[in-house]
Amino acid sequence: MDDAPPPATHDLGGASRFRCSPVDPTDDAPPDAFGKRVDALRQIVARKGLMSVDELRRGIEALPPEQYHALGYYERWLRSIAAILVEKGVVDAKDVTP
Amino acid sequence: MFAPGTVVRVKRDFPEMRGRCHIRTPHYLRGLDGVVERPLGAFPNPEDLAFGRPAAPVPLYHVRFEQPALFGEGRGGDTLLVEIFEHWLDPAPAAGAA
Amino acid sequence: MAAPPSAESIALLERFVAALKARGVVTEEEIATQIARTDRAGPEIGARMVARAWTDPAYRRLLVEDGTAAAEAMGVSMAGAPPLGVLADTDRVHHLVVCTLCSCYPRQVLGYPPHWFKSSAYRARAVRDPRGVLAEWGTALPEGVEVRVVDSTADYRWMVLPLRPAGTEGWDEARLAAIVTRDALVGVALPRAA
Incomplete structure (x- = not known):
């Protein structure tokens, strides 16, 4: 499909830029304390009906490409959860602005 | 509804080029033909859930693709199985009519 | 390997959690319980x-x-x-x-x-x-x-x-x-x- 527009940043299936990147089977440590905390937070706000998994994904997909690739997995989650809960008025933008 | 064995074509559409959206149909499958393996039930449309909108259930299918056709590489006989929502599928034109 | 989170991310998380706590959305105890539950799988x-x-x-x-x-x-x-x-x-x-x-x-x-x-x-x-x-x-x-x-x-x-x-x-x-x-x-x- 030569004339297709490029895929979105997160839409990585077949992406040529990673064609020669090895996958490291030993890279399998569980999340660190930061990751577990973000993970737990997401489950809690989902259970309370404040945010769905689809909204989490939409927030991650909205990250600019350079941020998407520079941030760690749970760093992306955190930015998405914060942005979505600001959008919904659960917290204020100033609560999550450096 | 698509019965198992139906040849379907994934819509060659790129909503990500038209602004904010959240879609679960990978870019690498757009416009390609696959075979319905089996229906997987119906689930609220993630394209709406991602924006907190009311989401009607949409039938979901497991669709099988020939792996080498996707990227012009890989081993003949290898396949891919992907969950695709019904509104992303059309019946494939009859062989020879495409 | 997974890189550790940046200092900025760690600070953002704590600010965000503090705001959620202040609004009664989460408690520290809920977070601990949720982590323990997830760790069991x-x-x-x-x-x-x-x-x-x-x-x-x-x-x-x-x-x-x-x-x-x-x-x-x-x-x-x-x-x-x-x-x-x-x-x-x-x-x-x-x-x-x-x-x-x-x-x-x-x-x-x-x-x-x-x-x-x-x-x-x-x-x-x-x-x-x-x-x-x-x-x-x-x-x-x-x-x-x-x-x-x-x-x-x-x-x-x-x-x-x-x-x-x-x-x-x-x-x-x-x-x-x-x-x-x-x-x-x-x-x-x-x-x-x-």
Whole structure:
């Protein structure tokens, strides 16, 4: 499909830029304390009906490409959860602005 | 509804080029033909859930693709199985009519 | 390897949690309880399900037809979780699970996804060069076996039911479960009797 527009940043299936990147089977440590905390937070706000998994994904997909690739997995989650809960008025933008 | 064995074509559409959206149909499958393996039930449309909108259930299918056709590489006989929502599928034109 | 979070991210998390606490959305206790609950899930659950399926034909049928019910039959709470789908390998088809769009993973029965599963390299390559990815685990399939990559794009979470390896005749469930690794449940590796 030569004339297709490029895929979105997160839409990585077949992406040529990673064609020669090895996958490291030993890279399998569980999340660190930061990751577990973000993970737990997401489950809690989902259970309370404040945010769905689809909204989490939409927030991650909205990250600019350079941020998407520079941030760690749970760093992306955190930015998405914060942005979505600001959008919904659960917290204020100033609560999550450096 | 698509019965198992139906040849379907994934819509060659790129909503990500038209602004904010959240879609679960990978870019690498757009416009390609696959075979319905089996229906997987119906689930609220993630394209709406991602924006907190009311989401009607949409039938979901497991669709099988020939792996080498996707990227012009890989081993003949290898396949891919992907969950695709019904509104992303059309019946494939009859062989020879495409 | 997974890089540690930046100081900026750590500060952002604490500011955000403080704001959520101030508004009564979460408590520190809820977070601790949730982490403890998530930590309890791990691949030994999926391994026990596979071992039981290898020895109990009725359970195998249930597992393949309704993974969610099969998990619940093992005492796993699946309430609120996405449906679990189980991909039964045969002597002609080997399944490999990936999520190219994010990182969908059957967490109730396998725990947290490993970092490599979430990596851009795995997500990009599994659908394009699955045999090359398998080779990084040293996994080679017998001649004539088809690789079927399952891209987990929507509402199910997928687990592989691998073939019971030769040389395990007469083993009990516990011994069988011990050879079913997380990697085998994703399809990047095969269970081995040795």
